[in-house]
């Protein structure tokens with residue numbers, strides 16, 4: 001199969017859909033990989049490395065879209081990329097279609113077959129192509145929070161790990177899923193005093209078994225959250241109710257319980273945020289202050305560490321890319337129900353119930369369109 005990897009064109013997107021290692025896996029199996037020149041340059045993946053792995057370097061995205069049978073990307077296709085898609089061409093990338101009627105219409109109109117990373121599932125009911133980005137965001141949340149606690153950033157001047165004779169900072173993690181466990185791990189590693197709250201008792205038991213007494217766990221109730229706030233230097237918002245907007249666990253009056261210069265990192269901002277006072281920010285201007293409390297609410301945290309994120313993402317996508325290339329999309333989708341869960345658009349039809357419902361399209365099941 002001919003696989004195309006264009007350079008990402010969304011504003012400040014430096015990740016790329018395939019690393020040289022991925023190219024090598026594909027070319028070793030007899031596939032042909034077209035990579036756009038300087039596609040990975042911004043994160044230190046040189047054209048020479050791609051060429052060494054067997055890629056053909058191509059000057060323009062237009063040529064890649066014209067020649068490739070499968071396009072592998074990171075971000076949703078921008079309108080000018082959608083215009084280049086051809087009927088029957090396979091697109092494998094993040095799509096997030098439900099809130100995006102323009103992109104959905106362009107994909108439906110293109111006649112292409114679009115599989116979205118974010119709806120591919122796994123045996124345990126997880127989302128294996130979203131999890132790596134949650135791992136990145138969880139770990140980064142502590143790094144961002146620690147930086148924001150410095151005086152020069154407006155913080156209360158507390159060092160996360162303390163020093164001998166001085167108590168460490170108190171970190172509170174709301175939600176013990178993929179983001180929460182990674183945040184807790186990072187904060188514990190830096191020597192902070194960490195308390196994690198979740199609504200799921202099985203999850204709290206699991207985390208207790210994993211971390212032992214180093215991690216304090218609490219059942220997530222309003223009373224427990226308020227008690228934690230009075231002590232906290234850094235609070236990480238990491239809750240998720242699948243398919244729903246994030247629950248508001250902190251109201252504006254609750255900020256009054258916290259010491260001035262304390263920091264909130266709302267990782268759940270991409271689902272609307274779990275603090276009432278959160279609004280999305282960018283890497284260029286990541287924080288703002290409400291009632292003396294610093295808010296860090298970057299909606300696209302993994303983009304800040306695009307090199308690590310590229311490797312993390314492509315480790316997870318590569319097995320699916322190989323299956324699609326080796327078997328062709330019809331066979332690969334028929335054989336793997338988890339990959340099939342990722343099918344969003346098939347030759348003019350919307351094959352995701354949630355997307356069809358949100359945007360008023362007729363829904364066709366993946367099974368029915370694959371025959």
Ligand SMILES: NC(=O)c1ccc[n+]([C@@H]2O[C@H](COP(=O)([O-])OP(=O)(O)OC[C@H]3O[C@@H](n4cnc5c(N)ncnc54)[C@H](O)[C@@H]3O)[C@@H](O)[C@H]2O)c1
Nearest residue numbers: 134137175176177178179198199220239240268299300301
């Ligand atoms: N900002 C970013 O760049 C970025 C990057 C990755 C993920 N995220 C977001 O981070 C959030 C968390 O993602 P995840 O992968 O960890 O999800 P997850 O499903 O693995 O974990 C969510 C956890 O929240 C818990 N929870 C639900 N309601 C709760 C409540 N009221 N109190 C305490 N805990 C509660 C659940 O029991 C679960 O353990 C999501 O909104 C995700 O979209 C943001």
